[in-house]
Every structure is written in C-alpha cells, then in structure tokens.
Amino acid sequence: METVGVDYGWLAFCMVLAGWLGFELIGKIPSQLHTPLMSGTNAISGITLVGALATLSYATDAVTEVLCYVAIFFAVINVVGGYCVTDRMLKMFKK
Amino acid sequence: MDALFVLAAVLLIYGLKLMGKAATARKGNVLSGAGMLLAVATTLWIFPPKNTWVLVSVVTFGSLIGIWTAAYVKMTAMPELVALFNGFGGLASLLVGMVEGLKLMDTSDNGVGSNSVFTKVAIVSAIVIGGITFTGSLVAYGKLSRKLPGGSIVFPFQMYVCCGLGCWLYWWLYGWVTSESFVDLSSLSAIVILSLVAGVLFTLHIGGGDMPVVIALLNSLSGVAACAAGLISLNKVLIVAGCLVGTSGLILTLIMCKAMNRSIGKVLLGGFKASGTKAQSKSFGEPKTMSAEDAYFPLEAARTVAIVPGYGLAVAQAQHAVKELVQKLTENGAEVFYAIHPVAGRMPGHMNVLLAEADVDYDQLTELEAANARFPETDVTIVVGANDVVNPAAVENKNSPLYGMPILEVFKAKTVLVLKRGQGKGFSGLENELFLKDNVRMIYGDAKKTLTQLAAQFKGE
Numbered sequence: 001m002e003t004v005g006v007d008y009g010w011l012a013f014c015m016v017l018a019g020w021l022g023f024e025l026i027g028k029i030p031s032q033l034h035t036p037l038m039s040g041t042n043a044i045s046g047i048t049l050v051g052a053l054a055t056l057s058y059a060t061d062a063v064t065e066v067l068c069y070v071a072i073f074f075a076v077i078n079v080v081g082g083y084c085v086t087d088r089m090l091k092m093f094k095k
Numbered sequence: 096m097d098a099l100f101v102l103a104a105v106l107l108i109y110g111l112k113l114m115g116k117a118a119t120a121r122k123g124n125v126l127s128g129a130g131m132l133l134a135v136a137t138t139l140w141i142f143p144p145k146n147t148w149v150l151v152s153v154v155t156f157g158s159l160i161g162i163w164t165a166a167y168v169k170m171t172a173m174p175e176l177v178a179l180f181n182g183f184g185g186l187a188s189l190l191v192g193m194v195e196g197l198k199l200m201d202t203s204d205n206g207v208g209s210n211s212v213f214t215k216v217a218i219v220s221a222i223v224i225g226g227i228t229f230t231g232s233l234v235a236y237g238k239l240s241r242k243l244p245g246g247s248i249v250f251p252f253q254m255y256v257c258c259g260l261g262c263w264l265y266w267w268l269y270g271w272v273t274s275e276s277f278v279d280l281s282s283l284s285a286i287v288i289l290s291l292v293a294g295v296l297f298t299l300h301i302g303g304g305d306m307p308v309v310i311a312l313l314n315s316l317s318g319v320a321a322c323a324a325g326l327i328s329l330n331k332v333l334i335v336a337g338c339l340v341g342t343s344g345l346i347l348t349l350i351m352c353k354a355m356n357r358s359i360g361k362v363l364l365g366g367f368k369a370s371g372t373k374a375q376s377k378s379f380g381e382p383k384t385m386s387a388e389d390a391y392f393p394l395e396a397a398r399t400v401a402i403v404p405g406y407g408l409a410v411a412q413a414q415h416a417v418k419e420l421v422q423k424l425t426e427n428g429a430e431v432f433y434a435i436h437p438v439a440g441r442m443p444g445h446m447n448v449l450l451a452e453a454d455v456d457y458d459q460l461t462e463l464e465a466a467n468a469r470f471p472e473t474d475v476t477i478v479v480g481a482n483d484v485v486n487p488a489a490v491e492n493k494n495s496p497l498y499g500m501p502i503l504e505v506f507k508a509k510t511v512l513v514l515k516r517g518q519g520k521g522f523s524g525l526e527n528e529l530f531l532k533d534n535v536r537m538i539y540g541d542a543k544k545t546l547t548q549l550a551a552q553f554k555g556e
Contacts, residue, residue, distance in 0.1 A: 006211075006213060006329065008213070011326075011329075011334070014331070014334060014335065014338075015322070015334060015338050018334070018335040018336075018338035018339050018342075019338040019339070019341060019342040020342070021108060021339060021342075022111075022338065022339040022340065022341065022342030022343035022344075022345075022346070023342050023343070023345075023346050025108070025111050025112050025115060025339075025343060026111075026115070026342075026343040026346045026347055027346055028115070029115040030117070030462070031350075031354065031437035031438075031443055031444050031462070032117065032435070032444050032447040032460070032462070033114070033115065033116075033117060033120060033444055033447075034347065034350075034351070034437075034442070034443035034444030035173060035440075035442055035443065035444035035445045035447070035448050036114070036120060036124075036444070036448070037114055037115075037347065037444075038177055038310070038311060038314060038344075038347060038442070038443075038444075039173070039176075039177050039180075040111070040114055040123075040124055040127065041111070041314060041318070041339075041340045041343050041344060041347075042177055042180055042181050042184070042314050042317070042340075043127070043128075043131070043180075044107060044111070044127060044131070044318075044336055044339065044340050045181070045184045045314065045317040045318045045320075045321050045336075045337070045340040045344075046131075046180075046183075046184045046187070046321075047107075047131065047134065047321050047332065047333055047336040047337065047340075048184060048187045048188045048191060048225075048317075048320065048321040048324050048333065048337075049131075049135060049187065050134050050135060050138045050330060050332060050333055051187075051188070051191045051321070051324040051325060051327070051328065051330055051333050052187055052190070052191050053135065053138045053139060053142060053144075054138055054141075054142050054328055054330060055191055055194050055195065055328070056142070056144060056145075056150070057142030057143065057144060057145065058142075058198075059194065060198060063197070064194045064197050064198065067190050067193060067194050067197075068190070068191075068194055069149065069150075069153050070190055071186070071187040071190035071191055071194070072150070072153055072154065072157070072187070073153050073156065073157045074157070074183040074184070074186045074187045074190075075157075075183070075184060075187035076153070076154050076157030076158055076161065077157045077158075077160050077161045077164075077180065077183050078161075078180045078181070078183040078184040078187065079131060079161070080157065080158045080161030080162060080165075081160070081161030081162070081164050081165045081176075081180050082161075082165075082180050083124065083127075083128040083131070084161060084162050084165030084166065085164075085165035085168065085173075085176060085180075086124050087121065087124055087125070087128075088165060088166070089170075089173070089448050089451075090120045090121040090124055091121060092448070092451040092452050093117055093120065093121075093447070093448075093451050093457070
C-alpha cells in the first residue's frame with residue numbers, strides 16, 4: 001500500500017520491544033494458570049484475522065477473494081473459540 | 096486511526112498481564128478480547144469490505160462454530176482443542192501469505208515498491224511458518240485425540256527425508272526471493288505444499304507425552320506467522336501482537352520443558368533416538384497389592400491425607416469421584432490436600448482446570464514445594480494415575496533419565512496407596528521404584544471405580 005520506503009530500524013525496534021514484553025509478562029506466571037494462558041495466547045495469535053480483512057479489501061480477482069474469505073473463516077474460529085473457551089476455564093477458577 | 100490500533104495493542108498487552116494472576120485472569124481475558132474486537136473494527140473502518148453480506152455471513156458462521164465448540168468441549172479434551180484452534184490460526188496466516196504472493200504476480204498492480212526482497216521474505220515467512228503451524232497442529236490434534244497412534248511414528252531414513260525436504264524448500268525459497276522478475280505459480284505452490292509436508296514431518300516422530308511442549312511451541316510459531324503476515328502490509332497491531340505471542344509461547348515452552356526435565360532439543364528430535372536408554376531395568380520385584388476393601392482401614396485412621404492426581408485421573412474422568420472421596424474423608428475428620436505437579440494432566444496446569452471443573456476448593460490445591468514439605472507428616476497419600484511425577488528415581492538414582500526432574504516426594508508419607516489401571520509404565524517408559532517401597536500398596540483397576548468404592552465404604556458407617 002505505502003509507497004514510502006520501510007523504516008527497518010524502527011520496525012526492528014518495535015519487534016524487539018514487543019517480544020521482550022512477551023517474555024516479561026509470561027516468565028513469572030504460576031503453573032496452575034498455564035493451560036488457560038496457552039489457550040488465551042492462542043486466541044491472540046488469531047490476530048492474523050486483521051491481516052486477512054485488510055487483504056480482502058484489495059483482493060484483485062475471484063481466486064484471491066475466496067482465499068481471503070477462507071482465511072477469515074478459520075481465523076474467526078480461532079479468535080472467537082479461543083476467547084470463549086479461555087473464559088469458560090477461568091470462570092471455573094473464580095469459585 | 097493509528098491511535099485506535101495503539102489502544103487495541105495496549106488492551107491486548109494489559110489483558111495478557113492480568114491473565115498472569117488467578118484473581119484477575121478472567122478480566123484480563125475479556126480485556127484482551129476487547130482489544131481484538133477494536134483491532135478488527137478499526138481494520139474494517141479503514142478497509143471497508145466490498146461485499147458486506149458475504150463477509151458478515153462468513154464471520155457469523157465462523158463465530159458460531161467457535162462458540163459452539165468452546166461451550167461443549169470436554170475439559171479433558173482441552174489440549175487437542177487448543178492444538179486445533181492453533182492450526183486454524185496458522186492456516187489463516189498461510190492463506191494471507193498466499194494471497195499477497197498471488198498479488199505480486201499480478202503485473203497490472205505493481206510499481207508500489209512491494210516487489211522488494213523485504214516483502215518477499217515476509218510473504219514466504221508467513222507461508223512457511225503458517226503452513227508448518229497448520230499441519231503440525233493437525234498432527235498434534237490427531238495424536239492427542241487418539242485419531243492417530245499416540246506414540247512416536249518413525250519410518251526408515253526419516254532424518255534424511257526431513258533434511259532433504261528442508262534443503263528442497265530452502266532452494267525454492269532462495270530462488271523466489273532473489274529472482275528479479277515476477278514469480279510463477281509453480282514456485283508458489285511448491286513452497287506451500289512443501290511447508291505443509293514439513294509441518295507433518297515436524298510432529299510425526301514426537302511421542303504423545305511430549306505433545307504439550309509441541310503445542311506450546313506451535314502456539315509460539317502461530318504468533319510468529321501472524322507477525323510475518325503483519326510485516327507484509329506493515330500492519331503494526333499484527334506485528335506487535337504476533338511478537339508478543341511468539342515470545343510468550345516460547346517462554347511457556349521452556350518452562351514446560353524444565354518441569355518435565357526435557358531439553359527442547361530432545362523433544363524435537365523425539366523418536367529419532369528413542370531406543371537408547373531402554374536396557375537398564377534390572378530384576379524388578381513384585382509390588383505389594385491391596386484391595387479397595389482393605390484400603391478403608393488406613394484411610395479411616397488417617398488424620399492427614401494427600402491426593403496426588405495425574406494423567407490417569409484425566410483419562411478415567413475420575414475428578415468428580417476424587418472430590419466425593421475427599422468429602423467423605425473430611426467428614427471423617429481428616430485434613431486433605433491435593434498435591435499438584437506442574438505437568439500433571441495432559442498439559443501443564445491442566446489438572447487445576449479439571450479439579451476446578453469438579454468444584455474442588457481452590458485452597459486445597461498445593462503446589463510442588465509446599466506439598467513436598469507436608470509429605471513427611473502425611474498419614475496416607477493416594478496417588479491417582481500419576482507415575483513419572485512421583486518416581487523416586489528422580490532424586491535417588493543418578494543413572495535414571497529422570498534424574499533431576501522435580502517430583503512429588505510421596506514416598507516420604509507413612510502409607511502410600513497407588514491407584515493404577517494396570518502394570519504399565521509411565522510416559523518415560525521407566526519402571527517406578529516407588530511401587531516396591533515397603534510403605535506402598537498398589538490398588539489395580541479403574542481409578543473411578545476404586546475411588547467410588549472407597550467413598551462408599553465411608554457411607555456404610
């Protein structure tokens with residue numbers, strides 16, 4: 001989309017910081033929460049849905065359009081199912 | 096609009112932080128979900144869909160499947176569900192990469208500087224990592240749900256096949272990324288197919304016991320795939336969230352490896368060197384058995400009782416039966432606690448979920464170190480379907496492959512009752528010296544039946 005050159009340094013900076021954040025956030029978590037955590041981060045990884053939606057808007061022909069819809073379909077299952085099942089588990093923990 | 100994406104990223108990160116504590120975890124999950132929703136809504140605002148109705152129906156259909164599965168899946172089947180969802184995420188990244196790759200071929204829409212090496216690397220990363228995540232997760236799902244044989248699946252020259260495949264894939268990737276011209280359909284499809292095959296080979300040889308580690312690793316990979324998909328179109332929220340999942344998944348993998356006393360390298364090589372450490376079972380004696388009827392007497396007299404649940408409890412679906420027995424013991428005046436090993440169940444932390452489902456009081460759950468401190472003063476310890484995590488070889492026998500693994504030191508209790516389905520071995524394939532100790536009695540049979548039987552005897556009073 002963008003015609004301007006990519007600022008690679010800035011990009012690398014963002015990635016390193018975000019990655020580090022992941023390390024810090026998860027490092028000290030008690031083992032009893034590992035299963036819900038795994039399913040929760042799994043739901044987050046469905047964020048690729050955003051990429052699929054963006055790609056769909058400039059899909060050029062029928063083939064790419066269909067591929068985009070398939071991607072959206074599976075990403076939605078990943079996201080919605082992931083958040084719901086995590087919530088179901090954590091709900092039980094509360095009691 | 097960038098501000099909205101920043102807000103979405105903040106919600107995702109803060110939500111993940113809150114998920115690290117039991118008390119705030121549910122709120123954290125909701126916040127993270129809100130962040131996701133915001134990211135999606137903002138994307139739709141920037142890129143309005145051409146055909147709204149098709150999109151709405153696709154999204155609704157996918158959501159319904161997700162909600163339905165999440166609501167009705169059994170808690171014991173959680174590991175395979177996570178694997179399956181994870182695979183779907185990988186597939187989505189693969190498809191996004193493919194579409195972007197196809198667009199590069201479309202000569203009518205070029206000249207936007209998108210044919211750069213950077214974009215191409217991002218595209219092939221999304222395709223390859225997404226593909227490996229997809230089929231790798233499907234194999235993990237198959238193994239965990241027993242649709243595939245659970246053990247390590249090995250075929251002749253597997254190592255060479257894997258290496259050959261890797262080189263071949265690399266050859267295509269190198270050719271594609273470095274080529275000046277627009278790329279043809281054949282190389283794109285070759286890369287897609289080879290990535291899918293690589294995912295299968297990656298997991299096929301890894302045994303069922305190591306699957307939790309593999310799922311965690313694949314989870315991390317699906318984050319990396321999402322990040323790669325974000326790099327194609329320089330979508331910031333995708334990049335940040337992808338990196339976040341990528342590293343948090345990785346650290347989770349390492350924590351798990353530590354709790355199971357496995358190195359990540361050994362897990363990944365899996366079946367390749369399965370037959371190294373077998374021949375060390377010396378003359379192994381006969382464990383002493385006991386009937387459920389006789390087990391009543393030590394239990395009736397016990398003041399402190401520890402329950403050590405393991406994989407076998409999950410298989411026998413005996414979590415409710417355990418809870419019933421604990422209730423009877425408490426009514427009888429005994430103090431009862433559950434000793435939970437970090438990797439008890441079918442994935443780390445799984446046992447906590449199963450016991451929470453059976454409404455077990457959260458305060459009764461004791462973690463490894465606290466439990467080990469209490470065993471010497473425990474009258475009776477009931478081991479339900481746990482094996483390797485209570486094997487004293489981990490502290491006593493320097494030659495054992497388990498040596499060094501943190502275990503629950505149940506052998507320190509006055510009496511240990513081991514509920515076991517049969518005389519099989521644990522995941523490690525090792526004999527358990529615990530069963531031969533003087534203070535240990537075996538009760539063979541279905542754990543659920545035995546537990547119900549034990550509870551029923553208390554009723555008889």
